[in-house]
Amino acid sequence: MQNAQSKTFNIDVHHVTRVEGHGRIRVNVRDNVVEDVKLCITEANRFFENFVKGMRPEDVPWIVSRICGICCVGHQLAATKTVEDAMGIVPSAQTILLRKLLTESQFLQSHVLHVYFLAVPDFVGVPSVLPLVKTHPDVVLRALRLKKLANDYTAVMGGRVLHPMANTLKGWRKLPSKKAMEEIRDRLIAAVPDLLETIAIVKTLKIPPYERETEYVSLKHPDEYALYDGDVYSSDTKSSVPVNQYRAVTNEFTVAHSTTKWSKWHRDSYFAGALARVNNNFDQLRPEAKNVAAELGFKAPCYNPYMNNVAQVIEIIHCAYNSIAMLEQALNMGLVEEDLTFTAKAGEGFGSCEVPRGILFHNYTFDANGRCSGGNAIIPTSQNVNNIEQDMKAFVPKMLPVMSKEELTLHMEMLLRAYDPCISCSVHMLDVEFTE
Amino acid sequence: MKPKVAFFDFASCEGCQLAILNCEDILLDILGLVELVEFREALSEKAPRYDVAFIEGSIHRDEDIERIKDIRARSTFLVALGACACMGNVQARSNFVAPAENYKYVYGEEARNRVQIDEEYWPLWGHTRVRPIDKVVKVDFYLRGCPIVPGEFLHLVKSLLHGTAPHTPPNAVCVECKKNENECVYDRGETCMGPITWGGCNAVCVNNGYVCDGCRGVLPHANIPAHKTLMLEKGINDADIRSRYRLFCSAEPAAKGA
Numbered sequence A: 001m002q003n004a005q006s007k008t009f010n011i012d013v014h015h016v017t018r019v020e021g022h023g024r025i026r027v028n029v030r031d032n033v034v035e036d037v038k039l040c041i042t043e044a045n046r047f048f049e050n051f052v053k054g055m056r057p058e059d060v061p062w063i064v065s066r067i068c069g070i071c072c073v074g075h076q077l078a079a080t081k082t083v084e085d086a087m088g089i090v091p092s093a094q095t096i097l098l099r100k101l102l103t104e105s106q107f108l109q110s111h112v113l114h115v116y117f118l119a120v121p122d123f124v125g126v127p128s129v130l131p132l133v134k135t136h137p138d139v140v141l142r143a144l145r146l147k148k149l150a151n152d153y154t155a156v157m158g159g160r161v162l163h164p165m166a167n168t169l170k171g172w173r174k175l176p177s178k179k180a181m182e183e184i185r186d187r188l189i190a191a192v193p194d195l196l197e198t199i200a201i202v203k204t205l206k207i208p209p210y211e212r213e214t215e216y217v218s219l220k221h222p223d224e225y226a227l228y229d230g231d232v233y234s235s236d237t238k239s240s241v242p243v244n245q246y247r248a249v250t251n252e253f254t255v256a257h258s259t260t261k262w263s264k265w266h267r268d269s270y271f272a273g274a275l276a277r278v279n280n281n282f283d284q285l286r287p288e289a290k291n292v293a294a295e296l297g298f299k300a301p302c303y304n305p306y307m308n309n310v311a312q313v314i315e316i317i318h319c320a321y322n323s324i325a326m327l328e329q330a331l332n333m334g335l336v337e338e339d340l341t342f343t344a345k346a347g348e349g350f351g352s353c354e355v356p357r358g359i360l361f362h363n364y365t366f367d368a369n370g371r372c373s374g375g376n377a378i379i380p381t382s383q384n385v386n387n388i389e390q391d392m393k394a395f396v397p398k399m400l401p402v403m404s405k406e407e408l409t410l411h412m413e414m415l416l417r418a419y420d421p422c423i424s425c426s427v428h429m430l431d432v433e434f435t436e
Numbered sequence B: 001m002k003p004k005v006a007f008f009d010f011a012s013c014e015g016c017q018l019a020i021l022n023c024e025d026i027l028l029d030i031l032g033l034v035e036l037v038e039f040r041e042a043l044s045e046k047a048p049r050y051d052v053a054f055i056e057g058s059i060h061r062d063e064d065i066e067r068i069k070d071i072r073a074r075s076t077f078l079v080a081l082g083a084c085a086c087m088g089n090v091q092a093r094s095n096f097v098a099p100a101e102n103y104k105y106v107y108g109e110e111a112r113n114r115v116q117i118d119e120e121y122w123p124l125w126g127h128t129r130v131r132p133i134d135k136v137v138k139v140d141f142y143l144r145g146c147p148i149v150p151g152e153f154l155h156l157v158k159s160l161l162h163g164t165a166p167h168t169p170p171n172a173v174c175v176e177c178k179k180n181e182n183e184c185v186y187d188r189g190e191t192c193m194g195p196i197t198w199g200g201c202n203a204v205c206v207n208n209g210y211v212c213d214g215c216r217g218v219l220p221h222a223n224i225p226a227h228k229t230l231m232l233e234k235g236i237n238d239a240d241i242r243s244r245y246r247l248f249c250s251a252e253p254a255a256k257g258a
């Protein structure tokens, strides 16, 4: 540990690893004063917003799922809701139930991947999950089992793990079979011991004691823990606005050092993601998830961004138990083929759902021929980057007296990874660069 | 010695790398046979040389060109991983519009002008054209699809471990579709790219009630005029035909002028 001597250094982590997409962290310290902290998003632009022009309504959700592989289900569903809004389509109760199942399968897959593959190595102090294959084989095998279960769940519901094709406007092109759904239900029930072991490992993780209170933004729904649907809720105002006012929420702006746009609502920045959702909607979690929160020492509201990983585990438990109940419901109601025809027309639609990394907004317009005439997608990471940079700006001066350059670098990478940023879909994320 | 294997990504959704992590059943076996030296999504390490480099994503900027050339120079075999790397994929649709127009639409005119003239950050914003990898460097093997098919990835890895070349026959998706005894979507009045698209996916989209949108690219000897005639005969108009061709395959030479 370094102390009183004068510190002048630059950190430049040119490609932050174990995050999805490319980003860079740059820090300048001169004579113990932090001159600059920047989070640079270095992804190449793909221009989805513009190239959806000309597409048929049903093609839009299918194509925009390619914004992100990890959140492909969420992008597809947010876009499906948006296009339905524009076309005046109201989906059936069966369709909504199937979409919720698809949503929860994706939360399980993404959270397991993030907690085990990206976050645990940091806390254990190894550079990746690979050394754990030798030192902690039981942990790795459990991670693979849980991930496989989540993937098979998505494939049963959607036809394929990545970019599923079964969901479309109004409903399902091909319904999941009763037998396949029963198998997933039974495997989820059988996975409970694995899930409880997940809690045990998270209990051993040393979470840095850093707190910064900020605005927490997520969906909120009157009747349930909001993942698939709801209004946009702020912890600052303790109230919601409808999704069609998303621009007033995100207030996007541009900075030269990042190809993603940045967001802020009631203050300089806000937090979206598992921590925001658990903070905002704690009461609506399933009792099993609340018990796990208590066991892990999580109390809402929680202002430690590193605790996002713990919030993810709480959501894993919620989704697992909720999925078992919803699969039961789907099996009892007996799925029926639905009419998927509609007439394309002019209009504008707004849609939002939660994806593992936070709240996601889509917005499309259609011309008189029913062809897409433009779009907008605001992904969670582009809402979060500003808050991550604000966290870093607060963290570096606070920790500078007690941490070496190396420790600072590691903690900032951990901080960034705790957010589980999805840089490739922010288009547009991570390297730490301390400049000299 | 175990072959050194690395993964790199350019503009993509990272779904193809994820598809590999999704081979849970045999992931540890593969890791036992190769030495994984770079995989940014899961590893923090970096290495100087690779026996096999898997490249995901398409090339958009000058700085991407430099990076891919450097990777090529350090690799024995280079594999294009997925439709983004093989053919530019859906994002190649933005080639129909000037980059400046795209920036203006996404960021607004004021922001476009402000960020693009910032000298320090110019490389971030210097968008040129969406290109598949082989427009910039030599590609040894292609793993097609959006996303890739994990079985084809395994076949490629096994072949390379044995010192042989993987065999991926140029059959149309139609062949697999008919083996699966699907009702042809043309008989439902919809369009399908299956007759001219590289197979290997087992017609997974048609099996699940959808159509083939050609995410694996156009076959080298595809009869495009015959395919268009078929679509016209089924009552599909020119605009809809163009729309199908431009969904995934807009950068494919065979689909140009569609």
Ligand code: SF4
Pocket: A066, A069, A162, B012, B013, B014, B015, B016, B017, B056, B057, B081, B082, B083, B084, B085, B089, B145, B146, B147, B148
């Ligand atoms: S080919 Fe498709 S799945 Fe693979 S990286 Fe590109 S968009 Fe993602």
Ligand code: SF4
Pocket: B173, B174, B175, B177, B178, B182, B183, B184, B185, B186, B192, B193, B194, B195, B203, B206, B212
């Ligand atoms: S549905 Fe498509 S792939 Fe299948 S037989 Fe018909 S044209 Fe071929």
Ligand code: SF4
Pocket: B145, B146, B173, B197, B198, B201, B202, B203, B204, B205, B206, B211, B212, B213, B214, B215, B216, B217
């Ligand atoms: S059926 Fe067509 S669109 Fe679907 S995976 Fe195969 S090639 Fe791609």
